[in-house]
Amino acid sequence: MTKKPQVMVLGSGRAVPEKVLTNADLEKMVDTTDQWILSRTGIRERRIVEPGVGLSELATAAAQRALADAGVAAEEIDLIIVGTVTGDMKFPATACLVQDRLGARRATAFDLSAACSGFLYSLQVAQGLMTTAGYRRALVIGGDVLTSMVNWEDRDTCVLFGDGAGAVVLGPSDGERGLLHCYLRSDGAYSGLLYNPGCGSLNPPTPENVRERLNSIVMNGREVFRHAVTSMTEALTRVLEEAGIAAGDIDLLIPHQANLRIIEAVSKRFDMPQERVYVNVERYGNTSAASIPIAFDEARRSGVLQPGNLVAMVTFGGGFTWAAGLMRC
Numbered sequence: 110m111t112k113k114p115q116v117m118v119l120g121s122g123r124a125v126p127e128k129v130l131t132n133a134d135l136e137k138m139v140d141t142t143d144q145w146i147l148s149r150t151g152i153r154e155r156r157i158v159e160p161g162v163g164l165s166e167l168a169t170a171a172a173q174r175a176l177a178d179a180g181v182a183a184e185e186i187d188l189i190i191v192g193t194v195t196g197d198m199k200f201p202a203t204a205c206l207v208q209d210r211l212g213a214r215r216a217t218a219f220d221l222s223a224a225c226s227g228f229l230y231s232l233q234v235a236q237g238l239m240t241t242a243g244y245r246r247a248l249v250i251g252g253d254v255l256t257s258m259v260n261w262e263d264r265d266t267c268v269l270f271g272d273g274a275g276a277v278v279l280g281p282s283d284g285e286r287g288l289l290h291c292y293l294r295s296d297g298a299y300s301g302l303l304y305n306p307g308c309g310s311l312n313p314p315t316p317e318n319v320r321e322r323l324n325s326i327v328m329n330g331r332e333v334f335r336h337a338v339t340s341m342t343e344a345l346t347r348v349l350e351e352a353g354i355a356a357g358d359i360d361l362l363i364p365h366q367a368n369l370r371i372i373e374a375v376s377k378r379f380d381m382p383q384e385r386v387y388v389n390v391e392r393y394g395n396t397s398a399a400s401i402p403i404a405f406d407e408a409r410r411s412g413v414l415q416p417g418n419l420v421a422m423v424t425f426g427g428g429f430t431w432a433a434g435l436m437r438c
């Protein structure tokens with residue numbers, strides 16, 4: 110039987126850059142076609158930041174919208190976690206930059222690195238700190254500017270990614286609504302299938318390393334695809350089993366928006382009808398840690414997700430990391 114939730118979402122928000130990069134634009138940059146990208150990924154366009162815009166700008170805008178939606182003042186926030194692998198800088202944490210921009214002076218702020226699983230990991234960590242360490246109002250943000258590590262000459266990867274941020278404000282549950290259960294996993298044995306070799310302590314951004322494109326994403330697409338389907342299926346199965354909930358009770362499934370074919374393969378395994386699976390990958394591409402909170406906010410604001418609905422979220426990313434969460438909205 111499901112435990113009573115202890116924390117719930119009080120408000121949500123999202124922010125994506127204005128600039129749109131379409132498949133037709135990419136046709137002019139690399140040897141690809143709109144038809145190839147659409148049929149293999151479901152992506153039509155993605156949003157990309159202008160030079161000079163870092164993650165903190167998007168994350169702050171998403172957070173401000175979430176705070177306004179929740180009716181919570183920045184000074185009331187005592188915890189900020191940003192799930193990201195593309196913070197403005199190596200340090201300070203982007204969460205600290207967001208804290209400053211918001212004026213959330215009372216908050217403890219830090220980033221969490223779990224690639225595309227960053228939002229669900231952050232949600233679970235926030236819940237843990239709220240229930241064991243006395244935090245009352247948390248901002249959980251998932252955001253990435255993956256285009257900052259895209260090699261625009263590599264057609265295998267550059268067509269897949271976009272930029273964005275999504276945020277939720279968490280507070281104590283009203284007893285019925287809130288986060289019911291999370292399931293988090295990782296396996297570093299697969300770190301070599303999806304990674305960014307440069308920019309860290311192993312390969313610092315020397316002129317030579319940059320020339321060799323070590324600062325770009327390296328991916329084995331076929332293997333990542335296969336593991337994504339298997340791991341997302343496992344995470345969703347386990348979170349449902351552990352919570353004692355049937356797949357048929359899910360009102361809305363929000364999968365990580367990496368590839369429409371991955372989403373369809375996972376949904377099919379749970380007999381989820383199309384209308385109960387949220388998809389926006391055609392407009393944003395893969396926004397990494399931002400993909401679930403952006404979709405969550407869209408679904409809430411458009412009325413697709415109603416108060417009382419049961420939402421299941423499931424993700425997969427570099428590490429490998431994978432996770433699922435169940436929430437009563």
Ligand SMILES: CC(C)(COP(=O)(O)OP(=O)(O)OC[C@H]1O[C@@H](n2cnc3c(N)ncnc32)[C@H](O)[C@@H]1OP(=O)(O)O)[C@@H](O)C(=O)NCCC(=O)NCCS
Nearest residue numbers: 141142145149225264265268330331333334367368425426
């Ligand atoms: C990347 C991905 C879309 C490729 O689709 P695929 O059906 O596996 O395609 P393949 O890798 O088999 O490549 C097929 C061919 O298309 C080519 N190709 C790759 N990218 C292309 C592009 N943008 N345009 C045109 N052709 C392309 C390949 O070079 C290959 O050519 P070849 O057969 O002559 O060698 C798919 O593997 C995928 O989505 N993987 C998961 C990626 C992901 O989600 N990463 C993030 C996880 S969080």
